[in-house]
Amino acid sequence: MTTPTTDTGLQDVVVSTSEICFIDGDRGRLLYRGFDIHDLVEHSSFEETAFLLWNGRLPKRAELESLRKSLATQRRLPPKVLALLKGFPRKSDSMDVLRTAVSTLGLLDPDAADNSREANLRKATRLVARVSSLTTAFHRIRIGRRPVAPRPDLSHAANFLYMLSGRKPRVVQVRAFDASLVLYAEHELNASTFTARVVASTLSDMHSAVSAAIGALKGPLHGGAGEAVMRTLEEIGQPDNADAFTGRALAEKRRLMGFGHRVYKAGDPRAKILRSLAAKACRNSPEPVWYETAIKLHEAVNREKGLIPNVDFYSAPLFKALGIPVDLFVPVIAVSRIAGWTANLLEQYADNRLIRPRADYVGPARREVRGAGRGD
Ligand code: ACO
Numbered sequence: 001m002t003t004p005t006t007d008t009g010l011q012d013v014v015v016s017t018s019e020i021c022f023i024d025g026d027r028g029r030l031l032y033r034g035f036d037i038h039d040l041v042e043h044s045s046f047e048e049t050a051f052l053l054w055n056g057r058l059p060k061r062a063e064l065e066s067l068r069k070s071l072a073t074q075r076r077l078p079p080k081v082l083a084l085l086k087g088f089p090r091k092s093d094s095m096d097v098l099r100t101a102v103s104t105l106g107l108l109d110p111d112a113a114d115n116s117r118e119a120n121l122r123k124a125t126r127l128v129a130r131v132s133s134l135t136t137a138f139h140r141i142r143i144g145r146r147p148v149a150p151r152p153d154l155s156h157a158a159n160f161l162y163m164l165s166g167r168k169p170r171v172v173q174v175r176a177f178d179a180s181l182v183l184y185a186e187h188e189l190n191a192s193t194f195t196a197r198v199v200a201s202t203l204s205d206m207h208s209a210v211s212a213a214i215g216a217l218k219g220p221l222h223g224g225a226g227e228a229v230m231r232t233l234e235e236i237g238q239p240d241n242a243d244a245f246t247g248r249a250l251a252e253k254r255r256l257m258g259f260g261h262r263v264y265k266a267g268d269p270r271a272k273i274l275r276s277l278a279a280k281a282c283r284n285s286p287e288p289v290w291y292e293t294a295i296k297l298h299e300a301v302n303r304e305k306g307l308i309p310n311v312d313f314y315s316a317p318l319f320k321a322l323g324i325p326v327d328l329f330v331p332v333i334a335v336s337r338i339a340g341w342t343a344n345l346l347e348q349y350a351d352n353r354l355i356r357p358r359a360d361y362v363g364p365a366r367r368e369v370r371g372a373g374r375g376d
Contacts, residue, residue: 006360009262011262015189015194015355015357016189016197018188018189018344018347019033019056019347020032020033020053020186020188020340020343020344020347021033021186021187021188021340022034022188023187023188023263023264025261025263025264025265025266026265026266027266028264028266028267028268028269029269030187030269030270032049032052032053032185032186033052033053033056033057035052035058037182037183037269037270037273038269038273040052040182041179041182041183041273044058044182045155045156045157045182046155046156046157046178046181046182046185046336046339047064047067047068047071047155047156048064049181049182049185049186049339050067050128050185050339050343051063051064051067053185053186053339053340053342053343054121054124054339054342054343054346067125068155069152070125070129071125071128071129071156072129072150072152072153072159073152074125074126074129074130075129075130075132075133075150075152075159076133076149076150077130077133077134077137077147078105078108080104080108081101081104081105081108081134082137082147084100084101084104085097085101085134085137085138085141085147086141088100088138088141090141090142091142092138092142093218093327094135094138094139094327094328094330094331095214095215095217095218095224095330095331095334096218097134097138098131098134098135098138098214098331098334099211099214099215099218101134101138102127102131102134102207102210102211102214103207103208103211105126105127105130105207106205106206106207106208106211109123109126109207111123112205112207113205115203115205115206115349117346117349117350120206120342120345120346120349121346123206123207123342124206124338124339124342124343124345124346127206127207127210127338127342128156128338128339128342129156131331131334131335131338132156132159132160132163132335133150133163135160135328135331135332135334135335136148136160136163136164137163139164139325139328140163140164145166147163148162148163148164148165148166150162150163151168154168155174155178156178156181157174157177157178157181158174158177158178160177160335161173161174161177161322161323164323164324164328165323169322172280172281172284173281173322176277176280176281176318176322177322179273179277180274180277180315180318180319180332180336181335181336182336183270183273183274183311183336184270184311184315184332184333184336184337185336185337185339185340186337186339186340186343187311187337187340188263190222191216191217191219191221191222192213192214192216192217192222192223192337192341193213193337193340193341193344194216195209195212195213195215195216196209196210196212196213196341196344196345196348197209197344197345197348197355198212198355199212199213200345200348200349200352201348201352201353201354202354203349203352206342206345209341209345210338210341210342210345213337213341214334217330217333217334218330220257223312223330223333223334223337224330225257225258225310225312226258226312226319226329226330226332226333227316227326227327227329227330228257228258229257229258229294229312229313229315229316230290230316230317230319230320230326230329231257231326232256232257232258232297233290233293233294233297233316233317236293236297237293238289238292238293239289239292239293239295239296240296241293242293242296242297242299242300243296243300245297245300246297246300246301246304247300247304250304250305256301256305256307257312258309258310258312258313258316259301259305259307259308259309259310259313260307260308260310261308261310264308264310266308267308268308268309268310268311270310270311271308271309271310271311271313271314274311274313274314274315274318275309275314277314277318278291278294278314278315278317278318278321281317281318281321281322282317282318282320282321284321285320285321287320287321290316290317290320290321291317293317294313294314294316294317298313315329316329319332
């Protein structure tokens with residue numbers, strides 16, 4: 001019998017092999033299926049990245065065209081789901097809405113109970129198309145506007161921004177948003193992906209696994225950090241206040257959102273790319289102050305506490321400059337990460353073993369019940 005070890009938070013515990021994502025935390029490198037994210041951001045689109053994550057190779061021209069067409073034709077939400085969105089309280093948390101709506105998509109999906117790779121690829125494609133439409137449609141409904149019909153001629157990134165605002169976005173905005181979608185698409189066994197794999201390991205269905213992953217992503221120590229970063233920047237207000245804010249926050253032992261990472265100790269490579277995207281986007285936006293404040297906060301936190309920014313730090317001023325409402329920053333991560341979640345689910349189903357760890361019991365030793373009412 002092997003001796004059990006206890007690792008709170010499963011830090012550095014390896015629970016499976018995977019061919020999808022490689023993270024070198026010491027050197028700050030991130031590869032999807034062997035491709036460096038710098039190359040993918042430079043040369044590929046989100047659609048190509050999704051294909052790569054699902055299939056282990058980049059698509060041929062015809063395959064990419066076919067995926068683009070499938071995504072475009074699946075963007076329209078089923079009328080029942082649209083009606084559901086209209087019935088939700090307008091003040092609902094957008095991640096709660098997304099979780100509930102994805103679960104409902106599962107009720108209506110013709111492949112719901114089929115866990116074959118072919119059926120799961122069809123569901124993955126529909127989910128990529130529709131997580132985007134759900135996020136934008138609910139936003140339109142809650143601000144009292146009609147949801148915008150999707151445009152099949154637009155890329156995934158461009159169509160998201162279009163369905164959000166009703167205006168065709170500029171090329172420079174689409175490029176920056178597409179790059180963010182590539183960067184957020186996959187990240188090994190982060191909390192939400194691990195959650196998805198745990199659910200799938202019971203041989204439950206893809207929509208159940210994705211609904212659970214959305215719940216995990218919502219938390220402020222995971223995807224929720226993105227929104228919290230923007231709230232922090234708004235609290236600071238302007239670059240000159242960053243030093244004083246940092247001193248105060250550290251004295252109060254506040255957790256600084258968008259800083260620190262469980263795996264990257266030398267720098268999150270995604271943060272560096274997002275920083276330059278944010279710089280460009282904010283310069284061309286009416287509110288360059290958020291990038292300038294972020295830079296000052298980064299400097300102060302690094303100087304005072306040695307913490308490094310993670311992926312959610314510079315995506316906050318970037319998303320703000322792209323006109324994305326702050327409380328949609330977390331669903332936007334789901335719009336991208338759905339590609340990675342589903343890739344991990346395909347891998348889990350292909351070679352499954354129930355994920356069932358143990359706990360080290362530290363409660364009281366054996367006690368006896370001595371008749372009713374003795375618990376008082
Ligand atoms: N602000 C202040 N102190 C921090 C931070 C932070 N953001 N991150 C780590 N620390 C400190 C902790 O207080 C702790 O200090 P101590 O040893 O003096 O008590 C030490 O660094 C280690 O922190 P842990 O929480 O144990 O590190 P862990 O690896 O568990 O946490 C995490 C990683 C959760 C990301 C953490 O850095 C954090 O809470 N960051 C803020 C939230 C955030 O940005 N999350 C997004 C992560 S990326 C993503 O999910 C998309």
